[in-house]
Amino acid sequence: MKLRLCVLLVPALLAASCGPLDESPAEPVIDELTGQVLQEATTKYDMHRLLENSDVTGGTGITPAQVQAFLQQQGSYLAGYTDPAYGKTAATLIVERSRASNISPLYMLARIQGESSLIQSGTSTNLSKATGCGCPDTSGCDAQYVGFGKQVECAAKKMRGYLTDLEAGRATISGWKTGVTKSTSDPCSVKPVNHATAALYTYTPWVGAYAIQCGRTTVGGSSLMASIYNRYKTAYPWTLTTAEGCYSGTVDATVPEGSCVQSSSDALWRQCSQGVFIGGTTAKPSNCNVSFPYCASTRLGRSVPTRTCVQVSSTLWQQCGAEGAWRDAPGAGTTGVGPVGTCYAAYPL
Template sequence: MKTRVWMLLLPALVAAGCGPVDGAQEPVVDELTGQVLLEATTKYDMNRLMEDADITGGQWITTAQVQAFLQQNGSYLATYKDPAWSNKTAAALIVERSKAYTISPLYMLARIQGESSLVQSGTSTNLSKATGCGCPDGSGCDAQYVGFGNQIECSAKKMRGYFTDLDAGRTTIAGWKVGLTKSSLDPCSVTPATKATAALYTYTPWVGAYALQCGRTTVGGSSLMAVIYNRFKTAYNWGSAPVTCFSETAGAALPVDGCVQSSSDAMWRQCLSTGDFTAGSTTKPATCTVSYPWCSSATLGRSVPARTCVQSSGDSQWHQCGVEGAWQSAPDAPTSGSGPVGTCFALYAL
């Protein structure tokens, strides 16, 4: 992916009316982009640039928050709507397409800034290649990825693909993996300590100027993503992840006061504000905000846990036990092993 540079503006460097300073060094220009590289106040471990949750978290971030952040920064994107994506706003596209692949909208903002400077620019320069996705260094962008919405979709989808490989214990398409030493293009000998770091180098295979141990000082590189992400993280009140309780039975994170009837013992458990479930009871709590009970199956002649998939004797169609005990259509269950509420807990064919 094309390496872009974020202008790290320091007050002393932009004071109005200041003339040349005796002994001042010449600005360093990024050899890939031609943009000026300024010194960062913080540098990062090249082996641990970002944590996994920095890239895959932030799922609570809203379109309204991203819109406010763009306005706060005087961004051109604050008023932009993409005609190729049903005239959706830039903020909506950033949030919706990022979350579609479980990628953090905050990370996506950092990626946009690092590749095109659009988050803090009042002009539309580089709009069509906002995230540098499908835009190799030294050449133009692939036509299918040109356009703001396409760029967000491309970037989120590729990053999710890298994590899918890493989660499965494989290397990414570029050969990066946690614990595996590999050379960047600087070159630096890097051993990623997190999946996020391995994914970043897959996207942009340069360490760059903002790492402690190594990196070409005339390239922004992946270390630039850590700089931008952490500055954006503290520049706005993004809130925090809501408290949830993950249920193996439901295959989902339940909100506080959410309830589930356990597949192991049929006991009801409710999510507490501490992120823990109650010990369990034989009756459903009266204060459940959402629930995953067992569903009664006429085909089987008994009740079954949430997510169970059954082929109905009435119409031969597949259904899955879902939220609030409702059976939901699951036509792909026999081939994919899953339905509208996730992987089938068990499958029962006629």
């Protein structure tokens, strides 16, 4: 055991006692997949049930202002970042792009931290691959997903696609399915008990270091998402649900309880129930208080999501609104905003 030098203090009669030096701290463990330093686990999770479905799809009451305050609290580089491709702040993109796919912004914060450490880092390192989306373990990142906003949108759409398959009773693209045992890359034999867990393993097919039963200790894996999510959930006074409806990224507003929205991400219908969107069906629910379907555009020859702006003549723009009705939007061509909000997409002549 190493000994430390004895240092005498003044007055001379008060000498500091000299005890043995503690062993040197262990070297940090670096995640084999992401290159990030793995934090010591304070809680371990059931590898068959990493998160609840509502953890991944909830958070309907979270606002860009709350995310901004959280980023500032964490000393994140993202607190002062605006994506030039979107002209929007990181906080706005995290909420907007997550909710557009009915994915929780709080889950997205955990995903960003687990993949790139950007939530708690004061530097821009890994900004272009913030969520690891389109960045498989075996190769580099797909160029079409490079950039912060694109990374958040990609991650949200991927998770929504996995959940849509699972909600329909299908396996995900890589074969994960609720209630069916499958081997991870650790390897571990996992039987997901809910859609959220199956979707997490589809995104990252490793259990990793934060599970009770099994997992590669040098990989964060999907268990890392559970660890970060639960830490972030209690680190800030989030408004996880809305008291009088659900926030819809498609509508870009909070819609009343019982409202039905045809999602811009996958064209499936979901209904607001007790502050959370439920469902995910091709058919519109029969008990909608108000609905936000796609609008049929004669000029485009197809249907487009709510808030889409289309120029129909040299002097007239219209925007898709509630109940599939087109509304005149005279300023949309220059401001990108119509009577029902910012244009989801704009189609000039």
